[in-house]
Amino acid sequence: AKVANGKYDIFAAQNANPANPIYLLSSLPSSNFRPRISPIGNKIAFLNNNFINTQIYLMNRDGSDPTLVPTPVPVLGNDMFQIDYCWSPDGTKLLYMNKNRLYKINTDGSGFELFATLPVGEEFVEVDWAPVTNKIAARTVGSQPYIGRLLLYNSAGSLEQVLVSDL
Numbered sequence: 001a002k003v004a005n006g007k008y009d010i011f012a013a014q015n016a017n018p019a020n021p022i023y024l025l026s027s028l029p030s031s032n033f034r035p036r037i038s039p040i041g042n043k044i045a046f047l048n049n050n051f052i053n054t055q056i057y058l059m060n061r062d063g064s065d066p067t068l069v070p071t072p073v074p075v076l077g078n079d080m081f082q083i084d085y086c087w088s089p090d091g092t093k094l095l096y097m098n099k100n101r102l103y104k105i106n107t108d109g110s111g112f113e114l115f116a117t118l119p120v121g122e123e124f125v126e127v128d129w130a131p132v133t134n135k136i137a138a139r140t141v142g143s144q145p146y147i148g149r150l151l152l153y154n155s156a157g158s159l160e161q162v163l164v165s166d167l
Contacts, residue, residue, distance in 0.1 A: 135155070
């Protein structure tokens, strides 16, 4: 993702054409950012702030068919440059954050559920789902910048271990 025409858009490399080495993938208005390719490699998830709230969209790998993942709770954080989400290892679900809550949803918008909650004053900022162990690592931040934790969850949303704690 890079700034083009006053907003963020998602681009891809095009090795076959040296005169035009990148091409535009995203076509939605407003900013399109945080692209994440699916584990299968056929879809790209990305964030878009076309509405009042930031939402997750999916598109085909070539940028066609951008589709909103209908979530009842938007992607949200105090620092929108830190918000994150991830694919499940099988590519059927997404984990995303809304401040101190982490949610799980199927890519078609069904199966929405609360995955994990943090204490008030702490929020999720990064998350990743490991394919081999099926564990979820999440980074949090507290009320002060650079104070946070690194947490390890199982795939059911139970906290297994605090890997690093700065709180």
